[in-house]
Amino acid sequence: MKKYTKSHEWVEVIEGNKAKIGISDHAQEELGDVVFVELPEIGSELKKGEAFSTVESVKAAEDIYAPVSGKVTAVNEELNDHPELINEDAEGKGWICEVELSDLSELDDLMTEEEYKKFIEG
Amino acid sequence: MTIFEKSVKGRKAYSLPEFDIPDVEIDIPEHLKRKEKANLPEVYEVEVVRHYTELEKKNFSVDVGFYPLGSCTMKYNPKINEDMSALFRWLHPYQPEETIQGALELMYDLKEKLLEITGTDDMTLIPSAGAHGELTGMLIIRTYHLDRGDTKRDKVIVPDSAHGTNPASAAMAGFKVIELKSSDEGLVDLEELEKHLDDTVAAIMLTNPNTLGYFERDIEKIAKMAHDVGALLYYDGANLNAIMGKARPGDMGFDVVHLNLHKTFSTPHGMGGPGSGPIGVKEHLKDFLPVPVVRKDGDKYYLDYDLPKSIGMVRAFYGNFGVLVKAYTYILTMGKDGLTKASELAVLNANYLKALLREVYSAAYDEDGKRPCMHEFVLDGSKLLKETGVKTLDVAKRLLDLGFHAPTVYFPLIVPEALMIEPTETESKETLEAFAAAMKQIVKEAHENPQILKEAPKNTPVRRLDEATASRKPVVRWQKQ
Numbered sequence: 001m002k003k004y005t006k007s008h009e010w011v012e013v014i015e016g017n018k019a020k021i022g023i024s025d026h027a028q029e030e031l032g033d034v035v036f037v038e039l040p041e042i043g044s045e046l047k048k049g050e051a052f053s054t055v056e057s058v059k060a061a062e063d064i065y066a067p068v069s070g071k072v073t074a075v076n077e078e079l080n081d082h083p084e085l086i087n088e089d090a091e092g093k094g095w096i097c098e099v100e101l102s103d104l105s106e107l108d109d110l111m112t113e114e115e116y117k118k119f120i121e122g
Numbered sequence: 123m124t125i126f127e128k129s130v131k132g133r134k135a136y137s138l139p140e141f142d143i144p145d146v147e148i149d150i151p152e153h154l155k156r157k158e159k160a161n162l163p164e165v166y167e168v169e170v171v172r173h174y175t176e177l178e179k180k181n182f183s184v185d186v187g188f189y190p191l192g193s194c195t196m197k198y199n200p201k202i203n204e205d206m207s208a209l210f211r212w213l214h215p216y217q218p219e220e221t222i223q224g225a226l227e228l229m230y231d232l233k234e235k236l237l238e239i240t241g242t243d244d245m246t247l248i249p250s251a252g253a254h255g256e257l258t259g260m261l262i263i264r265t266y267h268l269d270r271g272d273t274k275r276d277k278v279i280v281p282d283s284a285h286g287t288n289p290a291s292a293a294m295a296g297f298k299v300i301e302l303k304s305s306d307e308g309l310v311d312l313e314e315l316e317k318h319l320d321d322t323v324a325a326i327m328l329t330n331p332n333t334l335g336y337f338e339r340d341i342e343k344i345a346k347m348a349h350d351v352g353a354l355l356y357y358d359g360a361n362l363n364a365i366m367g368k369a370r371p372g373d374m375g376f377d378v379v380h381l382n383l384h385k386t387f388s389t390p391h392g393m394g395g396p397g398s399g400p401i402g403v404k405e406h407l408k409d410f411l412p413v414p415v416v417r418k419d420g421d422k423y424y425l426d427y428d429l430p431k432s433i434g435m436v437r438a439f440y441g442n443f444g445v446l447v448k449a450y451t452y453i454l455t456m457g458k459d460g461l462t463k464a465s466e467l468a469v470l471n472a473n474y475l476k477a478l479l480r481e482v483y484s485a486a487y488d489e490d491g492k493r494p495c496m497h498e499f500v501l502d503g504s505k506l507l508k509e510t511g512v513k514t515l516d517v518a519k520r521l522l523d524l525g526f527h528a529p530t531v532y533f534p535l536i537v538p539e540a541l542m543i544e545p546t547e548t549e550s551k552e553t554l555e556a557f558a559a560a561m562k563q564i565v566k567e568a569h570e571n572p573q574i575l576k577e578a579p580k581n582t583p584v585r586r587l588d589e590a591t592a593s594r595k596p597v598v599r600w601q602k603q
Binding site for chain 1: 286532533535589590593594
């Protein structure tokens with residue numbers, strides 16, 4: 001199940017304490033055509049709420065904030081050659097990195113899909 | 123068609139006398155020798171001229187039409203500026219000082235005048251353009267703190283409405299950037315600022331008026347808050363055109379004041395310059411200016427390299443000198459009253475255009491038209507998008523069809539579907555009205571036949587370009603197939 005932040009990132013636990021992180025479909029819609037994604041380094045530590053990546057579109061460059069804390073175990077290298085994956089499938093093939101969560105309870109503060117939908121409509 | 127495609131073997135645009143110097147064997151190492159011939163186009167002189175004249179005709183410039191590119195101050199550049207800069211074109215940067223006294227005097231006097239306009243105590247004219255000036259200013263701030271032995275200041279505060287170059291320049295100078303949320307009036311939020319201010323903050327970067335076109339009325343309070351925690355205040359000069367002769371950044375409490383001579387002081391710019399981004403500083407920062415500084419000793423002018431605490435050199439030689447001549451000419455031809463009048467008219471033009479457009483577009487944070495702007499304003503295109511599906515990008519492209527340069531779009535980031543419009547003082551009432559009429563026509567088309575806008579531009583040398591592919595897979599130079 002995906003959880004969302006107010007700054008439009010998503011995080012989804014795939015097994016145990018491993019989770020994938022990306023930006024929401026709404027965020028890619030707002031950004032427009034994505035032209036570059038700065039990926040974090042494998043092994044680096046993300047701290048909840050701190051910027052860990054930058055997504056550049058034809059309109060703007062936006063910082064991406066870590067929805068949870070944890071260690072980066074994999075990054076989506078496909079984005080280097082195909083940043084458009086974020087536009088095509090932000091919440092699937094357009095994932096940015098995989099992390100080992102250091103504190104599962106951080107997920108509790110985030111919004112469910114339904115809550116996030118309400119948040120962006122409001 | 124490129125000039126290479128027009129090339130025909132054997133054609134040339136020159137005719138040289140017969141070569142009568144005997145061949146000499148020079149010992150050039152093998153790896154430095156050219157392996158294949160330089161691939162130069164072979165064309166007659168008339169073809170060269172026609173080719174480039176044709177390209178020039180496809181260009182849009184302020185000499186061709188209205189260019190309301192917000193934040194860029196695309197004012198008309200008087201032709202006398204070009205004439206004056208041509209007088210200096212035979213100078214060489216390695217000439218001895220005594221042979222270039224006139225050029226040095228010009229730089230010295232330009233600096234004196236800019237010091238008066240900005241309310242600062244000393245200045246470097248060297249930085250090549252806006253962002254280079256920003257970096258120079260940030261390096262001065264960094265060096266100042268380090269010189270005092272204050273090593274913990276690693277942060278620079280930048281508002282969320284700032285020019286993108288501000289956070290970039292701060293980061294390049296080694297600082298962490300803290301983004302400051304604007305208030306619901308589109309100004310610096312003092313409470314929010316208070317939260318970030320402590321002894322780890324090196325500087326706050328602001329522009330006044332800000333990018334939304336509003337004057338930061340709490341600027342003196344902001345300066346005091348910054349100085350109370352030992353931080354400096356940096357002025358981005360992009361919007362100086364709104365306040366010349368009316369208010370001085372130095373008097374507002376700014377410690378470092380940046381200028382864009384290529385915007386405010388009427389020198390050509392866009393697409394790579396050359397620009398000029400002088401940095402003025404208050405007394406306590408003088409020692410850190412980049413070298414060389416132009417000084418006067420009696421009747422003699424000289425370049426001073428003897429600043430032990432200087433941040434060093436920021437580029438070769440003394441800046442884009444031709445631009446300095448043009449800016450100096452502008453200041454002398456306008457005079458004090460002329461510069462003040464320019465700012466007054468820039469503000470008046472912006473407010474007139476904002477009022478003309480009110481019927482079809484609302485300006486961000488303008489309190490239903492009751493709040494006057496300074497020299498520019500930002501339209502919010504979200505209503506049009508919601509009602510018609512027409513994006514700001516489509517509106518901008520359609521403007522090209524109607525003979526206008528598009529405004530700045532999608533900036534500042536805090537205004538959705540933003541169109542940032544700066545008419546400048548050099549446009550007539552009729553031009554402003556013609557632009558407003560074009561905008562009204564576009565909004566009408568958006569409701570009646572949005573397809574026209576989605577397909578725009580149709581009347582330009584090239585149709586809508588694929589910006590995404592251009593950014594993803596840029597091809598920046600021609601290559602032989």
